[in-house]
Amino acid sequence: MASGGHGGSCMNDEVIGAMVTCSGDTTTTTTTTTTMSGSSTTGASVGAAHGYGASACFASLALLAALWISQVIANGHLCDRRAACAAAKLVHKKVGMAPPELGTLFYVEEAKYKAEKALIAAKFTGSALQTKKFDPQKDAKKPDFLAKNPTGKVPYLETEKGCIFTSNAVARYVARSRGDLGLYGDSFDEEGSVDTWLDFCLHEVEVPLMAWVYPVLGMMEEVPSATKDAQEDVKKALKVMEGQLATSAFLVGDSVTLADIALVCALKEGFKRVFDSNFRKPFPKTCQWFEKCCKMQPFKAVLGEVALCTAPEKPRAVLPAFAPPAREKGDKKAEKPAEKKADAKPAEKKAAAKPSEKAAAKPAEKAAAKPSEKAAAKPAEKAAAKPAEKAAAKAPGQANGASSGDADLEAKITDLGNQIRTKKEQLKAQGLSGKKADADPEVKAMVEQLQQLKGQR
Structure with a gap:
């Protein structure tokens, strides 16, 4: 032509x-x-x-x-x-068009499942997507990071025209780069269904599942009551998926869409680490769907071989990158009361000694004045007993125990407060509003525990 x-x-x-x-x-x-x-x-x-x-x-x-x-x-x-x-x-x-260059995707290794949504979508679309690990301890403090990504949320995609942040937004962007493939649905109605499942993935699956899995990955400290609630919420979500997959091969229609990609990525750590055979048993359709997707080449190229859990993994110590930051002001406040109490102990001893001397002197005078030995003995015994009781009540060992207990209590309150703040920041990074973060089962459990500790002051 x-x-x-x-x-x-x-x-x-x-x-x-x-x-x-x-x-x-x-x-x-x-x-x-x-x-x-x-x-x-x-x-x-x-x-x-x-x-x-x-x-x-x-x-x-x-x-x-x-x-x-x-x-x-x-x-x-x-x-x-x-x-x-x-x-x-x-x-x-x-x-014969060449695949589009979409940009560079930054992600945190421990939460890579979020970036995997976009990476798998890119395999389906044939789009070129560069990747780079993000170190929360180092990279988050760099001035240029917040300049180009004001929300501070990771993963984010850096393009020629700016940054796209949050995992689902980046995945949508990649899926739409090849609208002809139907990864975002083949019709206006299917687009709506894909969006429905993406929101379901974020709020009904990721939020409770990460409260269960993050302690296993060392990303946060476990709160047993919150873990138990999370397990029940995950079961409810899987029950909804089971109903949908009983009527269709995939979540939206008869081919893979971004809805399937997002939920496979979100559920991957659960299937690998905590969903044992007993937990999986009520959800056969969901398990078949998950394994079928994982065997597809675009999934396998990103996720590798995914082996199903045989025994649930246990929580481990929080990794340094996710440990709550130390608060110096709180520590100083906890130390000052202990110091004051320790300084007061020698004064208490002296104060306890003086009454005993006076009390011992008075019975002696009375004994010299009265001829009756019995009458002289009784006041002396009483006078000697009262100072001894007071001295025992203010014994140095007991005073040390009280001050140490107060310091430990303040330290626990400070540490739990830090955990609550860290958890809420993680939830907000996943796209939750402040109110939804406050309503999170794990956050509510920790807040209740914090109130109980404060009541012991």
């Missing part, structure tokens, strides 16, 4: 169009020749939506515009998205 006069167009106004006739669930594709004029500008925008260069964009327009006009003429209305997707697929085959 001759080159047109539109600055790099690889085709002239006579282009190959794909006419797609949609009838129910069947779609047939034929090839027609359509003459079009003034199509280059629109073609650039259509092709750009797929992340390609100018020459490919003009070809993309020609195919899609020919398709739509043919459908309007034939049926009196525009075709649905399946027709547009079929035409776009022809563009990729005939023009």
Whole structure:
């Protein structure tokens, strides 16, 4: 074909169009020749939506515009998205477009499952996606990090036009880079279903499951009551998935979408580390779906071989990168009362000694004045007994124990407060609002424990 006069167009106004006739669930594709004029500008925008260069964009327009006009003429209305997707697929085959460069994806190793959503989507779309590990202890303190990513949330995708943050937003961006593949659904209704499952994944699966799994990964300290609540919430979520997968091969329709990708990634650590055979038993359809997805090449290329859990892993010590920050002010406050009490002990001893001397002197005087030995003995015994009781009550060992206990209590309160703040920051990093973070079962359990400790002051 001759080159047109539109600055790099690889085709002239006579282009190959794909006419797609949609009838129910069947779609047939034929090839027609359509003459079009003034199509280059629109073609650039259509092709750009797929992340390609100018020459490919003009070809993309020609195919899609020919398709739509043919459908309007034939049926009196525009075709649905399946027709547009079929035409776009022809563009990729005939023009031989190179995969789009999407940018660099930054992720935290311990929470890599969040980045894996986008990485698997990129395998399906054939998009080029660079990756780089993010060190929370070092990289989060760099001035340029917050300058380009004000929320401070990881993972994030750095593109030529700015940053996209949160795992689901990045995964959506990657899936939409090749809308013709249907990874985000093949129709407007399916797009809505995919979005529904993405929100379900975040709020009904990730939040409770991470409260259960994060202590196993060393990302937070375990709170047994919160873990128990999380296990019940995960069961409820899996029951919902079981019902959906009983009616379809995948969560949205009969092919993989971003909904399946997100939930496989979110559930991976659960299936690997804590979902033993007894836990999995009530959810056979969900287990089959998970294993089927993991065997697909795009999943396997990112996740590797995923072996199902045989025995639940136990929580381990919190890793340094996720340990609550030490609060110097709180520590000083806890130390000061102990110091004051320790300083007061010698004074208490002296104070205890003086009454005993006076008390011992008075009975002696009375004994000298009265002839009765019995009468003299009784006051002396009482006077000697009272100072001894007071001295015993203020014994140095007991005073030390009391002050040490107070210091330990303050330290526990400070540490638990730090844990609550860290957990809420993690939940907010997952996209939860402040109110939803406060309502998290684990946060509520720790807050209740904190109130109990404060009541012991």
